Amino acid sequence: MSAAISGSSELEKFRSEARAWLEANAPAAVRGVLSSIEGQGNWGGRRPTFDPPEMQTWMERMAARGWTAPTWPTEYGGGGLSPEQAKVLAQEMAALKLPPPLMGFGLEMIGPTLLNFGTEEQKQQHLTAITSGRIRWCQGYSEPDSGSDLASLQTKAVRDGDHYIVNGRKVWTSYGDQADWIFALVRTDPSAKKQEGITFLLIDMETPGVSVRPIRLISGKSPFCETIFDDVRVPVGNVIGKVNGGWTVAKALLGYERSMIADAFGASERGAKGKKKATGSGSRLVQLARQYGFGEQGELDDAVLRDEIAQLEMDERAFHLTVQRSRDAAKAGHRPGPESSLFKVYATELNKDRYELSVRIAGAQGLGWEGPGYDDDEITLTRQWLRSRGNSIEGGTSEVQLNIIAKRVLGLPD
Ligand SMILES: Cc1cc2nc3c(=O)[nH]c(=O)nc-3n(C[C@H](O)[C@H](O)[C@H](O)COP(=O)(O)OP(=O)(O)OC[C@H]3O[C@@H](n4cnc5c(N)ncnc54)[C@H](O)[C@@H]3O)c2cc1C
Numbered sequence: 001m002s003a004a005i006s007g008s009s010e011l012e013k014f015r016s017e018a019r020a021w022l023e024a025n026a027p028a029a030v031r032g033v034l035s036s037i038e039g040q041g042n043w044g045g046r047r048p049t050f051d052p053p054e055m056q057t058w059m060e061r062m063a064a065r066g067w068t069a070p071t072w073p074t075e076y077g078g079g080g081l082s083p084e085q086a087k088v089l090a091q092e093m094a095a096l097k098l099p100p101p102l103m104g105f106g107l108e109m110i111g112p113t114l115l116n117f118g119t120e121e122q123k124q125q126h127l128t129a130i131t132s133g134r135i136r137w138c139q140g141y142s143e144p145d146s147g148s149d150l151a152s153l154q155t156k157a158v159r160d161g162d163h164y165i166v167n168g169r170k171v172w173t174s175y176g177d178q179a180d181w182i183f184a185l186v187r188t189d190p191s192a193k194k195q196e197g198i199t200f201l202l203i204d205m206e207t208p209g210v211s212v213r214p215i216r217l218i219s220g221k222s223p224f225c226e227t228i229f230d231d232v233r234v235p236v237g238n239v240i241g242k243v244n245g246g247w248t249v250a251k252a253l254l255g256y257e258r259s260m261i262a263d264a265f266g267a268s269e270r271g272a273k274g275k276k277k278a279t280g281s282g283s284r285l286v287q288l289a290r291q292y293g294f295g296e297q298g299e300l301d302d303a304v305l306r307d308e309i310a311q312l313e314m315d316e317r318a319f320h321l322t323v324q325r326s327r328d329a330a331k332a333g334h335r336p337g338p339e340s341s342l343f344k345v346y347a348t349e350l351n352k353d354r355y356e357l358s359v360r361i362a363g364a365q366g367l368g369w370e371g372p373g374y375d376d377d378e379i380t381l382t383r384q385w386l387r388s389r390g391n392s393i394e395g396g397t398s399e400v401q402l403n404i405i406a407k408r409v410l411g412l413p414d
Contacts, residue, residue: 014085019092025061026098027054035099037264038387039175039223043104045136046180055101059133062101069107069131072115076123077131083327105174106130106137108260110183110202113253116335117200117241126181126202139257140170140184140203140227141250147172148400150185151194151247155229157186157201159236164188164201166209166232174394176212176225180205183253184229189244200246200253202238209233218386220369254396255336258344261395265388266319266347285309285354289361308357312350319346338408341401348391349398355385 029052035041042048042055050056062068065079070086072078081089093100111130114123129135146153155168166186173182182203189197203210209232214222241249286309289300300306323343358381359366368374368382392398406412 011084011088015088015092018089019095021065022092022096022098025065026096027057029054030058030099031097033099035103037103037260041099041103042101042133043136043175043178044102044106044133045178046134047178048133048136055099058098059101063132066131068100068102068133069111072111072127072131076115076127078127087327102131102133104130104136105139105179106135109139109253109256110137112256113183113249114240116252117249121237122202122240135180136175136178138173138176138179138182138205138227140173140176140182142172143169144171148397150250151198153185153187153198155184155186156190157188157199157234159188160233162236163233164236164239166201166203166229166234168229170227170229172215172224172394173212173227174224176205176227177214182210182227183240185246185250188246192244195247197244198246198250199243200240200249201234202240203229203232203234207232207234218389220383221387252335255340257395258340258401259336261391262323262340262343262347264347265351265391266316266323266343283309283313285312285357285361288358292362292365305361312353312357315350316354319343319350338404341396341404342409344395345392345398345401345405351391352388355381355388359385 033041033052033055042050042059044059048056050059059068063077066072066074066077066081067079067089069077070079070081070089071083072080074080079086079089107130111127114126118126126135130137140155141150141153143153143155153168155166155170157164157166164186166184168186170176170182170184173179176182182205184201184203185198186201187197188199191197205212209230211228211230213226213228215224215226216222217224240246286300289305289309300309326339326343362378362381365374365378366381366385368378370379374382396404407414
């Protein structure tokens with residue numbers, strides 16, 4: 001443990017400095033702005049959208065301080081904070097209702113992967129572009145015939161001098177139409193055993209031959225795309241790790257992805273909307289129940305529903321504490337192991353339960369799609385409920401996570 005964080009007095013000093021800095025530097029307009037893995041908030045990139053516009057100032061000030069990536073080393077645009085200091089910073093931001101200044105797969109997935117596997121040149125090229133919000137990333141893993149069995153992927157990269165020529169098709173590329181770079185898995189040795197012929201490659205989406213087609217979902221949105229590579233020339237310097245050694249890098253990144261998903265969907269602040277008409281205190285589920293007329297005084301007269309809400313909230317709380325304990329136990333630079341599968345399964349199943357319950361509480365008003373009769377929150381609730389069905393698929397399905405837990409956590413035979 002570094003001297004800076006060895007005592008609680010040093011940590012408390014950091015807390016008051018951080019609070020003073022946040023109060024002086026966070027624009028009032030960004031307080032309470034929502035951010036989520038589903039695209040809300042600031043994701044940066046070459047074509048950023050800042051909503052409200054003050055998000056730009058917020059991002060720039062936090063990036064200059066290194067606090068878009070608080071625990072990354074300062075030489076790569078991070079804040080160099082210890083995990084304890086980062087936790088204090090997050091607590092102070094939450095107390096002031098400040099959103100993350102920047103979100104995305106750069107900070108959550110490829111950044112940590114580059115810190116572990118990148119060369120110095122690759123770190124210099126990509127990490128500050130991420131922390132400053134200049135470049136937005138997407139993930140090119142899945143293919144039409146390779147999802148759970150990812151190692152069967154067929155997108156090919158053939159060496160041609162100082163370049164690889166990439167041909168193939170990726171699918172379900174989240175925000176592929178808004179991203180600037182993609183981290184992709186490509187097959188570089190078709191004759192090797194399937195896991196052994198894969199290479200991890202970074203590709204600029206503006207390279208000739210890359211095209212992207214949005215796919216419309218059941219929720220009505222199109223957050224993901226089909227990404228096609230047609231004779232795309234990629235410098236060999238863009239290989240991360242070893243040629244044909246991409247599977248190791250890919251698995252490490254999946255650990256970061258599953259932790260990100262668990263964080264995003266396990267949080268109890270999520271859940272039903274209904275902010276406009278909600279009354280009184282209590283969680284969002286309780287507020288939603290009150291909104292839909294359970295009891296004049298706001299009490300819930302349906303005992304079964306009361307029980308279900310209480311159970312879900314206890315599950316959320318227990319999960320939150322477990323994640324917190326695991327995070328506290330993790331050392332700085334800790335690479336998530338198979339326990340990230342455990343958290344991923346639990347958080348995403350919990351999120352699905354949360355939306356099922358929200359829709360049941362709202363009754364017929366929880367099934368609005370468009371038109372009069374439903375307000376914006378109700379329409380959003382229906383769409384979020386439908387979107388939540390994908391939670392136990394993205395980042396590897398629940399069934400696949402259970403296989404990993406059985407094998408690598410519990411040590412059960414194949
Ligand atoms: C919202 C969302 C966002 C996504 N974003 C991205 C992205 O940005 N980039 C990207 O590359 N991919 C992305 N994906 C794709 C995702 O990783 C795949 O959908 C997932 O890995 C499952 O693959 P599949 O859809 O081909 O299903 P399949 O692999 O065909 O699985 C079908 C069913 O069979 C089950 N199954 C398969 N194998 C086994 C097994 N061995 N044991 C038990 N059951 C099994 C699965 O659990 C599932 O129920 C996203 C998916 C979603 C839903």
